[in-house]
Amino acid sequence: MTESYELYYWPTLPGRGEFVRLVMEAAGVSYVDVTRAGEIADGVGALKPLMYGQGEGHPAYAPPILKQGDFVLAQMPAICAFIGERHDFSPTGLQDRYHALQIILTIGDVATAAHDTHHPLGTTKFYEEQKAEALVTAQAFLQQNLPKQLNYFEAVLQKNGGEVLVGASLSYVDVALYHLLEGLAHAFPRGYAKTSELMPGLAALRNRAAALPRIRAYLASERRIDFNLDGIFRYYPELDLK
């Protein structure tokens, strides 16, 4: 029996922490969402000493950060792949393990691009201070990048039989793609619907993941932080396709 994991992430937004939460929930892994256990200020106070290489043991740079005793691991794709490999929720064999890693890295890249649509000039300025640049960036993302990105995930799915992305069974990377698609559909309802309308594999993957008992239970729980106007996937109607 291993000790429960601790997850450290910003307490008020889904962000990159939500990929980690969903993977742990779907894998049936027990964890404590440390920064959300009490007051928000206390949560941020618990997180900050672990950032920028200040922590004990192997230092992290930024959240999400996973901790289990002395073991500390940061970076969303690394945490998801680690949980998958350790808890039988990853493709096996060297090549398939790395194919899954390749895909979660691309999921992370698309998430970053989605974030940059509302913050093209970085997070030191509010969205309201960069709305003009955001509109240009969002339209370029929706018209030029998103169709190629969704086609890519659809192609990976279809070439592997249409059910799961890598290997023969559901893994962490399917759950991560599910969350990416939910986030994109939330942030860009018109852009996502238009771009994905001829991609049956992605639609089926979303439905299958959302119907998993562990995911359903999680989504209905207070452990879930819904999409809001913080973090990666934000619904600003003016940035969506017309």
Next chain:
Amino acid sequence: MTESYELYYWPTLPGRGEFVRLVMEAAGVSYVDVTRAGEIADGVGALKPLMYGQGEGHPAYAPPILKQGDFVLAQMPAICAFIGERHDFSPTGLQDRYHALQIILTIGDVATAAHDTHHPLGTTKFYEEQKAEALVTAQAFLQQNLPKQLNYFEAVLQKNGGEVLVGASLSYVDVALYHLLEGLAHAFPRGYAKTSELMPGLAALRNRAAALPRIRAYLASERRIDFNLDGIFRYYPELDLK
């Protein structure tokens, strides 16, 4: 004896492909740099059918792409970690393997941030079309982010004894950090020198890596593409610290 690897990357810039090249060179792994074998147009012509999920086998989205027979793998951090794990150039044990992955992901993030200093509005516009935004982004990067990022790598090094980042011997992640630091010092000579002046571990790591016989032989060869005004690390004096 395994078949030689094929690397597919843009033929005229170091970019993310250079991390992969350096890791393969330092690991003593044999590879063909496919797009640079003949004319540039032929090279790009060889690369494009592998992009955006069009390739056979397991599809890639974007270069760098590694190929060996039917095996295809994309994403710089995944390729570097794969080469490391397969060719005895990675920390071993589940936790250290993931610590190395965490660090190369952070190296990739800093490389992306360095790239965004000259292209904050994306790559659909030339640098000359976004110089004002680039100046703001570059100064924020150099003044706010880079000191924390370099401190982080220095802390990881020092907490592991000062010689290598993870485990007991040199691995792919040390070579990747070496290239990141070379790139930052090239793009921002004043900013890098000022920021890193009290970080002896980083300076020693750069020297040690540059002195490795395989790296020295590679840097002196025609296989190397020097930093130029394409790719991630570009020297625009106006973007550096004053």
